Amino acid sequence: GAVVSQHPSRVICKSGTSVKIECRSLDFQATTMFWYRQFPKQSLMLMATSNEGSKATYEQGVEKDKFLINHASLTLSTLTVTSAHPEDSSFYICSAGAGHTAQETQYFGPGTRLLVL
């Protein structure tokens, strides 16, 4: 099946710094990428949907100036957590899909654990 990678897998940073998380589709062209946040013992919360070459669509309650998403190519999307604070600590997961079936068939990355001190 299709493979999606995320880097880094784990990051610890100081409060106030910015952190960039990369999501790559390794063997297919991802026209759509999704960014999720998962809190302990809770479900995945969709943060935003990004289509290659377009601005991301953010879900209600997600600050677009805090969580910057770039989807510059068909194989790479990045999520930058700007001026991170301890409450941003979480598990961030991306997924990727292609074409009109992107919503139906999402391939998930392994996730990035962010800890803000």
Added chain:
Amino acid sequence: AQSVAQPEDQVNVAEGNPLTVKCTYSVSGNPYLFWYVQYPNRGLQFLLKYITGDNLVKGSYGFEAEFNKSQTSFHLKKPSALVSDSALYFCAVRGSGGYQKVTFGTGTKLQVIP
């Protein structure tokens, strides 16, 4: 608004016994239904999906799920549980018309006891 309910936070089952992880949903129109599995500190892995057709869907690792429209359910099942099946399982749903996001349930932890 669409929603997914996984009524059990945790399911314990003995190795070799059949397992069921429950899921009910609410959505406008015809549903697209999914099951994913998540191992610790990992992303989600796709197990199976129902879009249309046969109500019994077979997926990866011997799992299957039955779509029941009248009960708005999509329970995950496996005839004989393995210890390696222990993980967190998520049910998800989206509507079938146009662009609609996928909504995930809160997850059910499956513990298979040797």
